[in-house]
Amino acid sequence: MSSTEQGTSSAAPAEPTTAPESAAAPEVxxxxxxxxxxxxxxxxxxxxxxxxxxxxxxxxxxxxxxxxxxxxxxxxxxxxxxxxxxxxxxxxxxxxxxxxxxxxxxxxxxxxxxxxxxxxxxxxxxxxxxxxxxxxxxxxxxxxxxxxxxxxxxxPTDAEDEAAEKEAKKRAGKEAAGETAAAAGDAK
Amino acid sequence: MVAIQEVLNILEPFDYINFSQASKRCRKLSTVKKPYKVFILIKDSPEILTNTDPILYGVRWTKEKEKDATRGDRPYPDQYHEIRVNCFENPLDSMKELYLYARSLMGIEIGFLAFRMSDFKGQCREIVDRIRSTFRGIHNLQINGKDQQQDELQYILDNMKYNCRLEILATTIERLPLKIPETIKQLLIDNGSWITLDYLMSLKMSTIELWNTNLTNEDMNVIFKSWMEMRSLQNLKSFEINLSNRGDFVEAALKDISYKKRPSITGRYSSYIREGPFEVTRKDGRMATIAVCEYPSEFFVAMRPQPPV
CATH class of the missing domain: 3.30.710.10 (Potassium Channel Kv1.1; Chain A)
Known part of the structure; x- marks a missing residue:
């Protein structure tokens, strides 16, 4: 868990303010x-x-x-x-x-x-x-x-890219075939 | 994808080229054309440098196997050349190959090509024939070498394709006049001992810098008068020539010329003016300043016609 206090303190001015508290604008x-x-x-x-x-x-x-x-x-x-x-x-x-x-x-x-x-x-x-x-x-x-x-x-090398592409095509083909078969089943 | 493009945009030119060669997909990713101007050095170990100020990245090709994959950096006061050295059996052909690939990848232009004749003794013609069809549209051609053959230097001038500036720093054994194409805009000749008055007045370039000529102040007088009478050097924007005799410049070079001495001048070499500037007027009303300058320790004459209105 990150500490928000740490973040705030790191962003604080190095010199402490000397203005009286009553004169300072209310902090949002x-x-x-x-x-x-x-x-x-x-x-x-x-x-x-x-x-x-x-x-x-x-x-x-x-x-x-x-x-x-x-x-x-x-x-x-x-x-x-x-x-x-x-x-x-x-x-x-x-x-x-x-x-x-x-x-x-x-x-x-x-x-x-x-x-x-x-x-x-x-x-x-x-x-x-x-x-x-x-x-x-x-x-x-x-x-x-x-x-x-x-x-x-x-x-990846060209050969690896080609193999991955082939695999993706094969998978897409199988999925398409599955969908066609499912659609045919639904039609019956 | 956006992150990849961010990285590719930061890559140095030669890393970008190498990335594009890592795979076919990388080549497809490297289709963003990054226009670069390159400097090409034709010498025994040729180099390509990209004009990426203040660090110029370069590749040098060498036959020396022990230098393969080393670096050959060159520091300058306002520039740094970071060079990778590659060993190849045929450095020039390897350089051509990379240049052609880079041109297809990035759309690069040749800002400057320097040809070191002394590295190709008697073989400059052959080298020119091997490179001229590859390195075309050269903005600035520079030729170096001491005591070269006149016909070889002339062959380079006749066969390389350059279009803006020519710098001839080479000297020839014969010291004969060279035929220089009129189409270029700027000419610098460093060793102009062969330059005659007639030769100079036949030049059509707008910027002419001639050094180590044997032309005299009397010759200068002829040149200035010829310009004022609109008989020669009509395209001139800037003319600089070595001064052989500073002592009688005003008496001899400005003899019978009507001129006004201007109090001061701004621009290039203004702080190096040692005499002048003198203002002369051409017969069509166009004015030019003529001054004797000293830089760094040599005296020369600078003539700057005002731009036409």
Whole structure:
């Protein structure tokens, strides 16, 4: 579970304010939303942190949920692994209300994780994080030969692609035949 | 799919080419045309570089097996050349093959092609015949080499297809005049000891830079007068030539020419002006400035006609 407090404190100004409390504008309480991935682990995230995601921002902008309503209706992202969603939430919290740096060195080194993160970030429409991830993915093949690129990015060979295509056709043919047989059965 | 395109957009040009060759599907994914200008160096280990400032990515082909899969980077004050070295039995043909593939993939243009004659002693004709049909529409052709054969240099000039700028940095043993196509816009000759006054006045380019000529201030006087009387160099936008005698430039080169001394000038070389600028007027009313400049330690004359109204 991610800590929203951590996110808030990281976005707080370094210098404490010296203005008397009575003169300060009343603070608008921050609203929070809840998201979960494939593992159903719910993450509490502030609306400010979620602004990085164009998809979620679009979803929540007109909801006007109360805290209880938000808690009761977490956004389900069943297509995203729990640990990947955790990374995304952490990144959003770390960069809440801050200009994003030109580079991000805290991305996963493990390529499978990085690829999953790219897909998740692309789906959630987090533009800056997508750019960082894509840069890192591009760097993986810098100066590599076509064969090395195929290996690093786990690209199927032409033969593998052809076999997969054949298999897909075969499966589609079988399904179509099954449907025809079922339709004929229904007609009888 | 969008994520793949994001990654492909970030890839360096040669990584992009290599990705497209990873499989048939990758080739299909690489159909987004990314126009690049490339620099081509024709030498014993030929190179292609992409014009992607400030880092130029390149590939060099060599016959030396021990250099295969190494790097040959070149740092410059405002540029960096990041070069991968590949070993092939026939470097030139391998380079042509990659160029043709890249052209079909990305729609690249040749911004600059340099031909190092000294690497192909007596075989320049053969090299030209091997590359001319592949490397067409060259924006800027540069020819290098010391004491080359006149007929070989002329063969390059006659058979390569270049359309904007020609830089002849090569010298020939014979030091005879070269036949240069009139269709190009800019000409630079670095070793112009063979250039005569008549030859210069027959040129039709708009930008002319001549160095190491034996032309005198008296010759300059003829050139300026000829331009003012609209007898030659009518397309001129910029003319630069080495100065053999700075001392009597005004007396000899501007003799019998009506000119006004302008207080200052802006633009290229303005801070290098040592004498002038002098303003002269052509008979149709078009004006030009003439100045003696020094850069970096050589004196030259710069003539800049004003653009036509």
């Amino acid at each position: 309480p921050e609203s929070f939303y809840y998201v979960h991935g494939k593992d159903k682990v719910v993450h509490k995230v502030s609306a400010g942190a979620l602004q990085h995601s164009a998809l979620i921002h679009g979803m929540i902008s007109n909801l006007g949920y109360t805290e209880e309503q938000a808690k009761a209706n977490p956004f389900p992202f069943e297509n995203i692994d729990g640990d990947i969603l955790q990374m995304v939430v952490d990144w959003c919290n770390q960069h809440k209300g801050k200009p994003t740096p030109p580079e991000d060195t805290n991305l996963p080194k493990q390529k499978e994780k990085l690829f999953d993160l790219v897909l998740a970030v692309n789906y959630l429409e987090i533009k800056e994080l997508l750019t960082y991830c894509c840069k890192q993915v591009a760097m993986m093949v810098k100066g590599k030969s076509p064969e090395e690129i195929r290996e690093i990015w786990m690209i």
